[in-house]
Amino acid sequence: MIGHTAQVEAFTAAFTGGRPHHAWLLVGQQGLGKALFARQAATWLLAGGPAGGGFDVPAEGEAARLMAAGSHLDFRLIERTLAKTGKLRSEIVIGQIVRRADSEGQPLREFLTGTPMLGPRRVVIIDAADDMNRNTANALLKNLEEPSLDTVFLLISHAPGRLLPTIRSRCRTLRFSRLPDSDVMRVLAGADLEGEDESLLVRLAQGCPGRAIALAQAGITALEQDLAALAGLQMQIANPAALMLARGIGGKGREGRYAALLDRVPALIADRAQRLNGPARGAAIAQWEAASRLAREAVPLQLEPGQVAHRLALHLAAVPA
Template sequence: MSDEVIPEPDRIEGAPHPRETITLFGQDQAQQTFLGAFASGRLHSGWLITGPRGVGKATLAWKIATYLLAAPETGLFGDPTLQVDPNDPEARLIQAGAHPRLTVIRRPWDDKTKRLRAEITVDAVRSLKTFFHMSAADGGRRVVIVDAADELNRNAANAILKELEEPPAETTILLIAHQPSRLLPTIRSRCRELRCAPLGADDLQAALEQAGHQAQNSEALATLAGGSAGDAIRLINHDGMALYEDIVKTLEGLPQINRQAALKLAESCAGRGAETRFAMTLDLMDVFLARAARTGLMGEPHSQGAAGEARLLARISPDDRAARRWATLQQDLSNRSRHGRAVNLDPAALILDMIFKIEETAQGVAAA
């Protein structure tokens, strides 16, 4: 396979790559925090960019990288901004993926399996030695983006830690993390954190429009996406709204499930070409369980992801005891899902098993 057709693990289908995204919406505080450190002359060598998946963390990392490598004179006084003229020579090199003082560490391509590897390997991190050696001749700042640090395997994580402990001069390492708690504590302690928040409704809509998408049911989409433009685009691309409706209809009779609907849902996730639907079904079941747990603590939700969902959630999760049961189940099924995907369990069997666990929990709540 040629380089031109190797998929980019940090690109969301149906959206511009983060390096191509013109405007970053909803993360003004994170931008100002970085700019304040830059202006003060106390720039950390390691930055941990955290927050939910799809809220703009990678876009923020690329904008920081562009800002540092373009060495802007503007923005240091008055109203600072990370925006750099797209016609700036450094910015154009970055857009082309050809800047000699910028490198990206991400999951590598496996020529044997013709797939992206599941983790970032230690060899990918060791390539930094070559990058630092080759870029030293140019002088000036150097930037490393790790997308995403959650995907570093143990050896790769230890290799990144060594670079954070003794970073080369004029080097900034930007680590993107969806779940920073999974990182080595020593990695977290070596970095300054930039927290990216979920997008509000207006920012989410603006981000979708910038990516060329229009939502048919904006309220339901915003509810399921949880402030993530990336998740919203995935839902739009793969008919996720209709899929969530199917899940809710399957569960609407809880504490008894509709077994025929459950079997149909499970079978739709099996077979060649159903991989995307299978993965989205697992993700949306996780969303349902999270919303059930939240309902027990906060009451019936004001918005819903599908018709009848709010009423269903209120019935199966009426109090904080129920909330704890649903939160525990969410964690258990999340672990089961990860294990099932790792060992290639039959998708239909895994989905059915998860639905039966949901039924069992609902029956336990009803009997309490």
């Protein structure tokens, strides 16, 4: 675990000091490492919460081995699952909490019956709690309202305002802040970044190493070069650089590049607009508003990625570099 020392200390102190809480809300921007924190905290708890500093547990111990293999009987991860169509669901459904006709696998309510199988406690991670619909959240609330002494809930949230107030009130909140660039560089040093510009990744990460890794996997260095090629070109339908960019977006396996494009184009336009004055700045702001609206609506409206990429490229080309 790189960074977040204060959060680790607060969590371990609550259990070793006899002040444990049954539910924790891990709050912060996406990409800060909250999921890694939750998993390491779960392993530490399932190993008995050994003293010795941080979440360190013997790698050869039962808890660490079973967690690594994904087969610990006292651990459950609740996250979005694949629908029958093979696509990832847009939300965590109630069937994952209570038994429903369309449930797949053992729901959480059944997992929590009886006593833990391998140790004194069970751990449940919900990643992300923001993905629960209202029915799912209300079903989970019943478990939080009647806490069991042998179960710890770790709810990951990127936008806690979307959660039911009653859920927030039953959790102890642990807030995560952006990491300094030095810590982001340490995280990236352990990742496979072949062909990627590390300094660019650190700058774009904005203190969120997970964001940097996702951008690296999307090939952000090459994408930034493609976007830079649009500088100074006019907003013409037959713009060759825009057409080339659009052809490289669509298709299976390019979802990461598409997501990076939706994020980067409005940001680049905003950066350019800040350096302009007078009517030129006003025109750039208009392009930013149009690009931001398109990027925001592209996925919910299921717009064709190639066409979206082409339109975004034209918006960017219309703003002087």
